[in-house]
Amino acid sequence: MANESTAPEPDNADRRAAIAVTAALGGAGVVAAAVPFVVSLTPSESARAAGAPVQIDVGAVAPGEMRTFEWRGKPVWVLRRTPEMIAAVKQATAGVADPDSVRTAFPTPAYARNPLRSIKPEFFVAVGICTHLGCSPVGPLAAGANPVLGEHAGFFCPCHGSAFDLAGRVFRGMPAPDNLEVPPHKYLSDTVVLVGDDSKA
Amino acid sequence: MALHKTQYTGLAGWFDARMPTMMVEYRKHLSEYYAPKNLNFWYIFGSLSIVVLVIQIVTGIFLTMHYKPDARYAFESVEYIMRDVPGGWFIRYLHSTGASAFFVVVYLHMFRGLLYGSYRKPRELVWIFGCLIFLMLMAEAFFGYLLPWGQMSFWGAQVIVNLFAAVPLIGPDLAVFIRGDFVVSDATLNRFFALHVIAIPLVLLVLVVLHLLALHDVGSNNPDGIEIKDKVDAQGQPLDGIPFHPYYTVHDIYGLGVFLMIFFAVLFFAPEMGGYFLEWNNFIPADPLATPAHIAPVWYFTPYYSILRAVTTEFMWVLGAGVIAYGVLLYFALRAPRARYLGLGLALALALVMLPASPLALEPKFWGVAAMGASVVIFFGLPWFDQSPVRSMRYRPKWHFWLLIAFVVVFLVLGYFGTQLPSPANTIASQTGTMLYFAFFLLMPWWSRMGTPRPVPDRVTFEPH
Numbered sequence: 222m223a224n225e226s227t228a229p230e231p232d233n234a235d236r237r238a239a240i241a242v243t244a245a246l247g248g249a250g251v252v253a254a255a256v257p258f259v260v261s262l263t264p265s266e267s268a269r270a271a272g273a274p275v276q277i278d279v280g281a282v283a284p285g286e287m288r289t290f291e292w293r294g295k296p297v298w299v300l301r302r303t304p305e306m307i308a309a310v311k312q313a314t315a316g317v318a319d320p321d322s323v324r325t326a327f328p329t330p331a332y333a334r335n336p337l338r339s340i341k342p343e344f345f346v347a348v349g350i351c352t353h354l355g356c357s358p359v360g361p362l363a364a365g366a367n368p369v370l371g372e373h374a375g376f377f378c379p380c381h382g383s384a385f386d387l388a389g390r391v392f393r394g395m396p397a398p399d400n401l402e403v404p405p406h407k408y409l410s411d412t413v414v415l416v417g418d419d420s421k422a
Numbered sequence: 423m424a425l426h427k428t429q430y431t432g433l434a435g436w437f438d439a440r441m442p443t444m445m446v447e448y449r450k451h452l453s454e455y456y457a458p459k460n461l462n463f464w465y466i467f468g469s470l471s472i473v474v475l476v477i478q479i480v481t482g483i484f485l486t487m488h489y490k491p492d493a494r495y496a497f498e499s500v501e502y503i504m505r506d507v508p509g510g511w512f513i514r515y516l517h518s519t520g521a522s523a524f525f526v527v528v529y530l531h532m533f534r535g536l537l538y539g540s541y542r543k544p545r546e547l548v549w550i551f552g553c554l555i556f557l558m559l560m561a562e563a564f565f566g567y568l569l570p571w572g573q574m575s576f577w578g579a580q581v582i583v584n585l586f587a588a589v590p591l592i593g594p595d596l597a598v599f600i601r602g603d604f605v606v607s608d609a610t611l612n613r614f615f616a617l618h619v620i621a622i623p624l625v626l627l628v629l630v631v632l633h634l635l636a637l638h639d640v641g642s643n644n645p646d647g648i649e650i651k652d653k654v655d656a657q658g659q660p661l662d663g664i665p666f667h668p669y670y671t672v673h674d675i676y677g678l679g680v681f682l683m684i685f686f687a688v689l690f691f692a693p694e695m696g697g698y699f700l701e702w703n704n705f706i707p708a709d710p711l712a713t714p715a716h717i718a719p720v721w722y723f724t725p726y727y728s729i730l731r732a733v734t735t736e737f738m739w740v741l742g743a744g745v746i747a748y749g750v751l752l753y754f755a756l757r758a759p760r761a762r763y764l765g766l767g768l769a770l771a772l773a774l775v776m777l778p779a780s781p782l783a784l785e786p787k788f789w790g791v792a793a794m795g796a797s798v799v800i801f802f803g804l805p806w807f808d809q810s811p812v813r814s815m816r817y818r819p820k821w822h823f824w825l826l827i828a829f830v831v832v833f834l835v836l837g838y839f840g841t842q843l844p845s846p847a848n849t850i851a852s853q854t855g856t857m858l859y860f861a862f863f864l865l866m867p868w869w870s871r872m873g874t875p876r877p878v879p880d881r882v883t884f885e886p887h
Contacts, residue, residue: 243675257509258484265488266506 273417279344280412287361289349292416296349296357297404299414306387307342309364309374313386316373318393319400327352327402330419338388338403346414347389348404353397356380361387376401451638456663457670458644460882464538465642466677467531473678474524475630479623481517489569491615493608496571497707515693521563522699523685525722528556532801536826539813540643546805548640551633553802558626560798563722565618568611572704573714579614580606581717585730588788605710646882647814653881662882716843724840725833726794729859731844732852733790735778741789742777744857745769748864755868793856800863807866812875819873829862 264272275292279299282288287300302310314320314336322329322338332340339345349357360376367377367384375386381396389401405419428438430445438445488507490499503510532552535541541549568579583606587597602609641651641660650660664670694700698721703714719727733741749769756762775782776789815823836855839848 247675257512258480261484261507261509261513262487263508265502265508265510267502268506 275416276409277414277416278412279346279414282344285361290416292404297416298345298347298349300345300347300361300387302337302343302345302387306361306374307337310337310386310388313373313375313388313390313392316392317386317390317400318395318398319390322390322400324399326399329400329403330405332419333403336388338390338400340406340408344414345388346403346406346416348402350402351378351380351383351397352391352399352401353378353381353383353395358383358385360385451634452667452671453665455638455666456650456660457642457666458650458660458882459662459664459669460644460646460884461642461670462645464530464534464645466674466681467527467534469674470527470678470681471524471531472630473681474520474527475626477516477520478524481513481520482619482623484513485517486619491569491612493571493611493708496569496611500570512689515689518700519685519689519693521566522695522720522722523688524559525563527681528559529722532556533830536804536829537815538643538645539647539808539810539815541804542808542813543805544640545637545643547636548633549805550802551629551636553799555626555629555633556801557798558622558629560723562618562622562626563720565614565622567720568606568614569618570704571611571708572701573706573708574701574704574717576606576708576710577703577713577717578719579610582719583610585791585794588785588791590784590788643813644882645814646816646879647812648878648880648882650882662884718841721837721841724838725836726797726840728836728840728852729797729856730790730794731840732849732856733786733793734849734853735786737853737856738776738778738783738786738789740853740857741793742773744860745772745776749773797856797859800860803863804866807863808870809867810870810875812878814878817876817878819875821873822870825862825869829859832858832862 272293275290275297277290277297277299279301282299282301284301285303285306287298290297290299300306320336322334329338337345338347351358356378358376358378362370362375362377364370364372364374366374369382369384370377370392373384373386373392375384375392376389377384378397383395383397384392385397385401386392389403391397391400404416406414406416407419409415425439426442428435428442430438485503488499488503488510490496500514503514505511507513535549535552564579564582568575583597583600586600587593589596598604600610601607602613641649644650644662650662653661655661688695688699694702701718701720703716706714718724746769749766749772752765752769753762756765774780775784777783778786810818810822812818815826832855836852836859839852839855842848
């Protein structure tokens with residue numbers, strides 16, 4: 222009874238077929254088994270619940286004032302712009318990097334792809350996180366209040382010196398590449414905004 | 423040039439020239455490791471143990487991503503995993519079912535060793551590493567069980583740590599040292615977490631590697647108990663051996679499939695297993711002020727728990743007498759004068775600290791712990807207790823096999839009584855079981871030599887199929 226000293230080759234079609242089928246089914250099994258593990262890394266129910274949309278009473282913000290609210294752990298700014306501030310936005314257009322908000326890194330929703338980057342001109346709703354590396358800029362600063370902003374009014378990020386106008390558009394030559402993110406939002410009434418949900422229903 | 427000569431080409435050749443170890447070890451442990459061709463059903467449990475170990479490690483890693491090892495949050499974090507984490511219930515049940523499956527598989531793996539004499543020369547080291555793995559597994563299960571911070575977790579830990587308080591002189595301080603506090607608390611939970619997640623798994627992995635290396639150095643045993651390396655062919659390979667890869671790799675995948683069917687049937691349809699895999703009391707958060715009416719350890723510890731509870735003051739008379747009788751037996755059985763007097767002397771010294779009448783007697787509480795420890799540690803001694811000329815039960819006198827079955831029955835009965843509340847009937851049954859349990863091992867040097875063994879075949883018994 223001689224022994225083969227090397228493993229037998231899969232030298233016939235039946236063996237090859239059996240190996241192929243077993244490998245394919247085994248592979249499918251491994252993928253199926255991996256799904257719950259991979260999925261377990263996605264946000265849990267409580268994280269999802271904590272990330273739910275937030276209602277903000279913008280009527281409580283005085284003209285010229287900016288208030289910060291929280292949505293998904295991020296600061297959401299509501300700036301109630303005065304007519305002077307709206308004019309300042311128009312003046313800044315020549316110096317900003319992306320005046321029409323066409324860049325897609327932080328996609329601007331269709332309803333905010335306008336010079337004032339908002340649904341209503343008076344209320345500017347944005348995520349108050351610098352698009353460079355994540356610090357929260359200070360503002361709104363008046364014209365001449367900051368050397369980087371120069372004679373423009375706007376926001377200034379102290380971490381690496383990026384400057385944004387009063388519509389959150391980044392000026393040219395800044396470390397930050399993108400305009401401030403406008404979160405999905407919609408008005409439930411003239412004075413109540415729902416941040417985190419912009420569905421038509 | 424330090425590059426090695428290689429028979430391979432391309433990328434494989436590049437690798438082999440720089441790390442020939444990979445292919446050398448692959449050949450040594452897989453494609454040219456010749457295992458007996460007559461291995462049967464009982465031989466699946468080794469590779470199944472590896473699979474369950476991997477399951478426990480992988481699911482354990484994912485559980486630690488969500489679990490909070492803090493007495494205030496632990497219980498809640500487990501419920502969070504069960505309800506909120508996507509797929510969390512599946513990962514948790516994999517880990518809890520896996521823990522029980524680990525013990526089922528390991529107990530059956532050890533039984534195979536008893537059946538075919540796998541622990542005997544030259545495989546004593548394989549057995550010793552295996553017994554160490556078993557000890558580490560018990561520790562790992564014990565530390566892991568505290569983590570859900572349920573009533574059973576807390577009180578089980580409280581009881582077992584208090585066992586260490588029974589050690590003479592240093593006991594109470596030792597218990598405080600282990601707990602990190604005066605009662606089982608957050609400090610205990612944190613350190614048990616560290617031990618369960620990192621320390622013991624690393625030790626287990628090292629021991630498993632040593633276990634397999636020791637096995638491969640001497641070659642696997644088989645149901646006939648004969649050494650296949652005694653009959654080799656012209657190339658020096660055992661006539662009755664077949665390369666592990668592909669024969670046993672493929673065969674073990676089949677066995678794995680059957681195991682997984684049973685495993686997942688339990689996981690999906692009975693993960694609590696009637697309160698034996700996930701105990702009912704553990705669905706209640708730990709309450710240091712109220713002990714549950716019915717404390718029992720998890721099922722895989724119950725035989726040892728029975729032995730622990732069996733040791734009462736009355737039983738100490740029986741145990742003490744038994745120790746003296748054993749010393750006398752050794753005196754008449756051993757040849758060398760030093761050995762026989764040492765045996766008798768040790769037995770008498772032991773009796774002096776055991777018999778309740780003696781002024782030096784230690785508490786039955788301590789002896790209960792000692793007996794429980796001895797009942798686990800005694801497995802290490804099997805290679806030396808077994809003095810039969812024949813390795814496998816197949817060729818021993820038939821009554822040896824029935825004695826082994828009787829031992830298994832005693833083990834199961836002890837296990838059953840370990841789940842029940844203490845009672846007079848329970849105590850008598852556990853005490854009888856304890857005596858029989860220890861007698862199986864301690865009298866083995868004599869009973870294994872009795873009777874006429876049947877002739878051992880020259881070559882393995884194998885029907886091609």
